[in-house]
Amino acid sequence: MTLKERDKKHLWHPLTQHKLHPDAIAITKAKDCILTDENGNEYIDAIASWYTCMYGHCNDYITSRVSNQMQQLDQVVFSGFTHEPAIKLSEALIEILPENQNKLFFSDNGSSSVEIGIKMALQYHFNRGEKRNTLIAFEDGFHGDTFGAMSVSGLSVYNGPFADFFLNVKRIPTPNGKNLQTIITSLENIIGHNKVAGFVYEPLVQGAAAMSMHCAADLDEILKFCKKHSIITVADEVMTGFGKTGKYFASLHLESKPDVMCLSKALTGGLLPMALTTCSQDIYDAFYSDDLSKGLFHGHTYSANPLACTAALASIDLLKSETIQANIKTIIKSHEAFGQKIAQHHKVKSIRQTGIIFALDLDIKMERYGNLRDKLFNFFMNKGVFLRPLGNTIYIQAPYTIAEKQLNKVYEVIEDALEIL
Template sequence: MNEHSNLQGSQSAEEIIALDKRHVWHPYTQHGVEVEPPVIARAKGASLFDADGREILDMISSWWTCTHGHAHPKINAALARQADTLEHIMFAGFTHAPAVNLAKALSDLLPDDLNRVFFTDDGSTAVETAIKVAYKSWVNRGQTRRTLVAFDGGYHGDTLGAMSVGRSSQMFGAFKDLMCDVRVVPYPATFEGDDAVEEREAGALSALEALLADHKQDIAALIIEPMMQGAAGLRMCRPSFLKRMVAMARAANVLVIFDEVATGFGRTGKLFAMEHADVTPDIVCLSKGLTGGYMALAATVVRDRLFDIFLGHDFDRALPHGHSFTGNPLACAVALASLGLFEEEQTMARITQINARHRTVLDVLAARPDVMRPRTLGSALAFDFGNDTQYQSDASLKLRAWYLANGLNIRPIGSTVYLMPPYCITDDELARAYATMIEGMDRLASGSL
């Protein structure tokens, strides 16, 4: 055991790669063709550094998790303090200050009576919890509602229920026979200069209205990524659509779940995307930026009146659900430190500045014949190129490899290039990223990638 524990820090990059090839199964990876990944030795601010000391700007925030930057000293200190006190305790039958204080902090930040927090490990489990809460709330009311409503292109995670409501995301065809009953309605994605958005919104709302009219007694809940679909290629909608959609669900007595795993904690320019439309769901799912990108933690937050449906004298009314690392004290302490930085470092103002910089480059992108549907929201910038929307299209893989070789962690999704940097990124770093991103598009257009 000691031999293995002493390896870290003394291994060469070649030794790490050899062990990786022999033992590791990476996510969303076809190992039959995947090239050797870089070995990341450390990170700081908006930058990653490989084993040779080469800098790579983390322009997608390590799958949208890193908020205030890598290795932030105040988050580091919070983690170290908590590790000296309590690293973990089961959360059934016990409680502790980090989890209680984080639940209170989230409740204070969220609108209305979103006050009851169920902690899990990641976005998938947050969504899975939300689906189970929605379904069992109807069982506790003496009704059986088995149908869920989701939106075309939505992605909500990789557990079975989460896959079911993300079935249109191209990821889960192999598992379709295992999925629960989900009805999918159109998503009216929009972009800068979009003249047809109202027509698409009308079509989507009409489809939802018909579905609610025909099946409202069977529908347990509706789920959506508010304002921006992540894995579909940062497809964005308007606040007015979100507001009307929620009103329709409310009128039909259907629960509304907001998946804010990717959109929460400032990504869209508001602390939570729901603020753009001034609407409150019955359930919200949070993860990714919750801990500033440090640790696995998620929260499913429900309204008081929904929580009350589970109260009683028999366990049959309770939620039979949990995880070994629910409410982990280390993760909760880190999340509290990250939340504190939003005010201390005026993070929302930083996001406004990033968005202003994004808007200056939108005009440059829009003028290119190979760029379609340029769009930005908060810290996110995206545009489409070509028509191959497969998750790992040939062009996207070539761009990803070229960007990485030239110091950028940019991971195109099919025919979409996007940036979603940590909020600590500087103007100079953004300028470097924009220039390199555009050079990559030039090379793709000329066939020199």
């Protein structure tokens, strides 16, 4: 019996309607930018497996560091204990985070990191004797699948059945270069009728919203407004973090720095699950008290797992290396050249790029998970490229280690796909 057949017996996959999509592709091996299935077919991983394996799969430097660590300390509870991998990771991250970030809180996944950021924003005001019960978020944002994260997400395809149970959230449009004053007016109206605790946002790129992009200057003005009114700014950099926008973090493109940041995905180079919620000293100080109840009572069993911390440390070493930084610049230039070429195609409605994130919209209507989208996905896989279209949007977010020949094949397969639509 094949792995694909055995899978069907017991497994329930994420973001999958199994009656419509009964088969899963069984992957048996991954190395660098290549996935290999049980039949020996190879696929270029052009989205770094949901933006995690940015230094390639099974990166030798990361795996060797983790292998050494697991001989010494594998896991220990992080409540009341500490260890060197977590301490060294905090020191390494503070060097590359925006200068106002000073404290790190560990968890296990991106959704939880946002959940903790929301808790920080709400409890910050509560601890200071002011009850604020409203959050602000962008339309069409996506921040995860836990209830707080769902509350600030705006994509009903994921959240519809749970909407009656959400936190109180007011939504504003993303800035498009022409609507900033409209957004500011909306913000003024929101704070005039609500007690707003925080603003949760994806800086520069909204991943699940088909890589929707907005400019740093307008986002800066929104953040300045929030800070003027003591609204805690929570930057969800789960997707954008660790080099994808051309800087270590998208927030580094902005003058106004977030009070809180949410990190995961590429944090450990895709090797192990881990997340972080970082914050400024001011946020931390609101929880620092002789009153026990003012503490942040949130915890995960595997918080600051030493192996995951070691993977993250190795990943940061790679991110800062001359080789990876040069690769990022090369990918950016390659995307720019491809964009100039493909933008003229009659089936391409628009293109956009931020750092190594490239997206194009097809001039054709497609459901987010419809038959035409499936046809496109299957075409890519049959050509040996793993791309995962979002509706009528095709995007690339390949590992930094992708070879020029591999990246050119990704471009060629996208061009070929346009001819079958």
